[in-house]
Amino acid sequence: MNxxxxxxxxxxxxxxxxxxxxxxxxxxxxxxxxxxxxxxxxSTLVRALLGVVPHVAGSIRLLGAPLGxxxxxxxxxxxxxxxxxxxxxxxTALEVVVSGMLHGRRLRPPRDRRARAxxxxxxxxxxxxxxxxxxxLSGGQQQRVLIARALVREPALLVLDEPTSGIDxxxxxxxxxxxxxxxxxxTTVVVVLHEIGPFAPLIDxxxxxxxxxxxxxxxxPPARGEHGDVDHDHTHPHADPEPxxxxxxxxxxxxx
Amino acid sequence: xxxxxxxxxxxxxxxxxRALVxxxxxxxxxxxxxxxxxxxxxxLMGDGVGHVALTGVxxxxxxxxxxxxxPADSLAxxxxxxxxxxxxxxxxxxxxxxxTSGDLALAIMFYGGIAGGVLLIKLAGGTxxxxxxxxxxxxxxxxxxxxxxxxxxxxxxLVVGVGLRWALFAVSHDEExxxxxxxxxxxxxxxxxxxAALTVTISMRVVGLLLVSALMIVPVAVAQIVSRSFGxxxxxxSAIGVGVSVVGLVITYWNDxxxxxxxxxxxxxxxxxxxxxxxxxxxxxxxxxxxxxxxxDDVLVAASDxxxxxxxxxxxxxxxR
Numbered sequence: 001m002n003x004x005x006x007x008x009x010x011x012x013x014x015x016x017x018x019x020x021x022x023x024x025x026x027x028x029x030x031x032x033x034x035x036x037x038x039x040x041x042x043s044t045l046v047r048a049l050l051g052v053v054p055h056v057a058g059s060i061r062l063l064g065a066p067l068g069x070x071x072x073x074x075x076x077x078x079x080x081x082x083x084x085x086x087x088x089x090x091x092t093a094l095e096v097v098v099s100g101m102l103h104g105r106r107l108r109p110p111r112d113r114r115a116r117a118x119x120x121x122x123x124x125x126x127x128x129x130x131x132x133x134x135x136x137l138s139g140g141q142q143q144r145v146l147i148a149r150a151l152v153r154e155p156a157l158l159v160l161d162e163p164t165s166g167i168d169x170x171x172x173x174x175x176x177x178x179x180x181x182x183x184x185x186x187t188t189v190v191v192v193l194h195e196i197g198p199f200a201p202l203i204d205x206x207x208x209x210x211x212x213x214x215x216x217x218x219x220x221p222p223a224r225g226e227h228g229d230v231d232h233d234h235t236h237p238h239a240d241p242e243p244x245x246x247x248x249x250x251x252x253x254x255x256x
Numbered sequence: 257x258x259x260x261x262x263x264x265x266x267x268x269x270x271x272x273x274r275a276l277v278x279x280x281x282x283x284x285x286x287x288x289x290x291x292x293x294x295x296x297x298x299x300l301m302g303d304g305v306g307h308v309a310l311t312g313v314x315x316x317x318x319x320x321x322x323x324x325x326x327p328a329d330s331l332a333x334x335x336x337x338x339x340x341x342x343x344x345x346x347x348x349x350x351x352x353x354x355x356t357s358g359d360l361a362l363a364i365m366f367y368g369g370i371a372g373g374v375l376l377i378k379l380a381g382g383t384x385x386x387x388x389x390x391x392x393x394x395x396x397x398x399x400x401x402x403x404x405x406x407x408x409x410x411x412x413x414l415v416v417g418v419g420l421r422w423a424l425f426a427v428s429h430d431e432e433x434x435x436x437x438x439x440x441x442x443x444x445x446x447x448x449x450x451x452a453a454l455t456v457t458i459s460m461r462v463v464g465l466l467l468v469s470a471l472m473i474v475p476v477a478v479a480q481i482v483s484r485s486f487g488x489x490x491x492x493x494s495a496i497g498v499g500v501s502v503v504g505l506v507i508t509y510w511n512d513x514x515x516x517x518x519x520x521x522x523x524x525x526x527x528x529x530x531x532x533x534x535x536x537x538x539x540x541x542x543x544x545x546x547x548x549x550x551x552x553d554d555v556l557v558a559a560s561d562x563x564x565x566x567x568x569x570x571x572x573x574x575x576x577r
Contacts, residue, residue, distance in 0.1 A: 050436040051436065069438065073437050073438030076436070076438075078437070080430070080432055080433060084430035084431070084432065088480060089295040089480055089486055090483055090484050090485060090489055091429060092484055092485040092486070095425070095487065096429070098422065099422065099433075100433075102422060103438050104437065104438030105438075108419075108420075108422055159436075
């Protein structure tokens, strides 16, 4: 069975064609990276695949069922780019994760919600944040809470939209570890990325979008120029250079 | 008469008994719906629905006077329910589209609601006193029939609002994620809109159509200052709603002041107190705790501030890690 079957998907937002006829089939247990520049339509494509934005043409099937109430939503997990900027009502990280247990056929969370939500937070190393207001958390902490919200329902298909944008390196490492555990457990993963970076060893296949169309489908494509070097990493975790000193760093020498 | 006898006299007055039951039910139900509205950034929705409901009240009167039912205003509450539900569904549809022109359309609808209501009540033979009682509340005129309506609708709002709180929270907190979970987002948004409409009509008698929104929103504003979770905010807001409604009503038993305005002023007073007192208490509690998470960074800076260095610095020129 395929986790995602999309045929000729077109999405129009504000009168502009954003996704123009994309065919995409993702077999189960595959880890797929969706790449492309800013504005290439990759985020819009995954949002259309999950029914967040409507598609004007084409057909979409998720886990064997046409997009709609028949999809086994309890097995689909979605991690948006960032925490929704909802109104000012305080909300704890635990409450956000509990809301991840609701889906099309379950409007009330199960009785063991607290234990399950705590386990999901613990798996991402943020169990200590359970009673903190999400509005007060840092970007990286919020991102971990969002991933916990998607994982709490133990998805068979996990879709992540740029999970590492604006996230520091140690946290990115945590995400890569979490994803490799999921892949070993047989989860299908679709991850939207700006650059493959630390995810490289996990990716089975990559699809590149440009102007709303698929321009590459296969192994991760080589990047341009120096970006293609084996060891090149866009986020540049350099070795520590000479530390600055507190002493005077300007010397005045008179040369004849 | 001593104080205790005065309280007994208050409690034995049938008028006051009805008013107190209505105040407790409305005070508990309104902030529950208000919590979802604040979360959806629609704090002013109740206000708009209240405006539209006035036309419903007036249409109820007009139909009542044509059909020669007595008393003339017995169809006012059903009229308000219909107009408020229609109005809130329209507001929700405009919000869903997210059009900027929708803002203007809503403004026209709200002013049309007030103007149409005032005009139609006069045509139906209503007086200025009737009009004022709908605009600013008239809890002292709650009849047994009104009380049954209020009680039934308040219990409905509480059961649906509290029973579906997780689903309504999910939709209000992150609509995009709710869609990606297959939740019936549109139906749940409509549930919030209809709950708001019903709350407006039951609060109409207690605080009046122009102050309805205050009873839904101000207790939430107080509660969110001191609570950390959504559930606690809702519970505390509901308790504050009951508290200010009962206290406001009791004040008006001994003093000739309008109950609706008294309740709202009490709630706002509570908000001001909480807003001033909480930072002082919170600062004392947070003293000596570093709010920054202990995370490695990859910038190199000279440790100029010894308080930032986790280990004692051996000398000038160490990094701030």
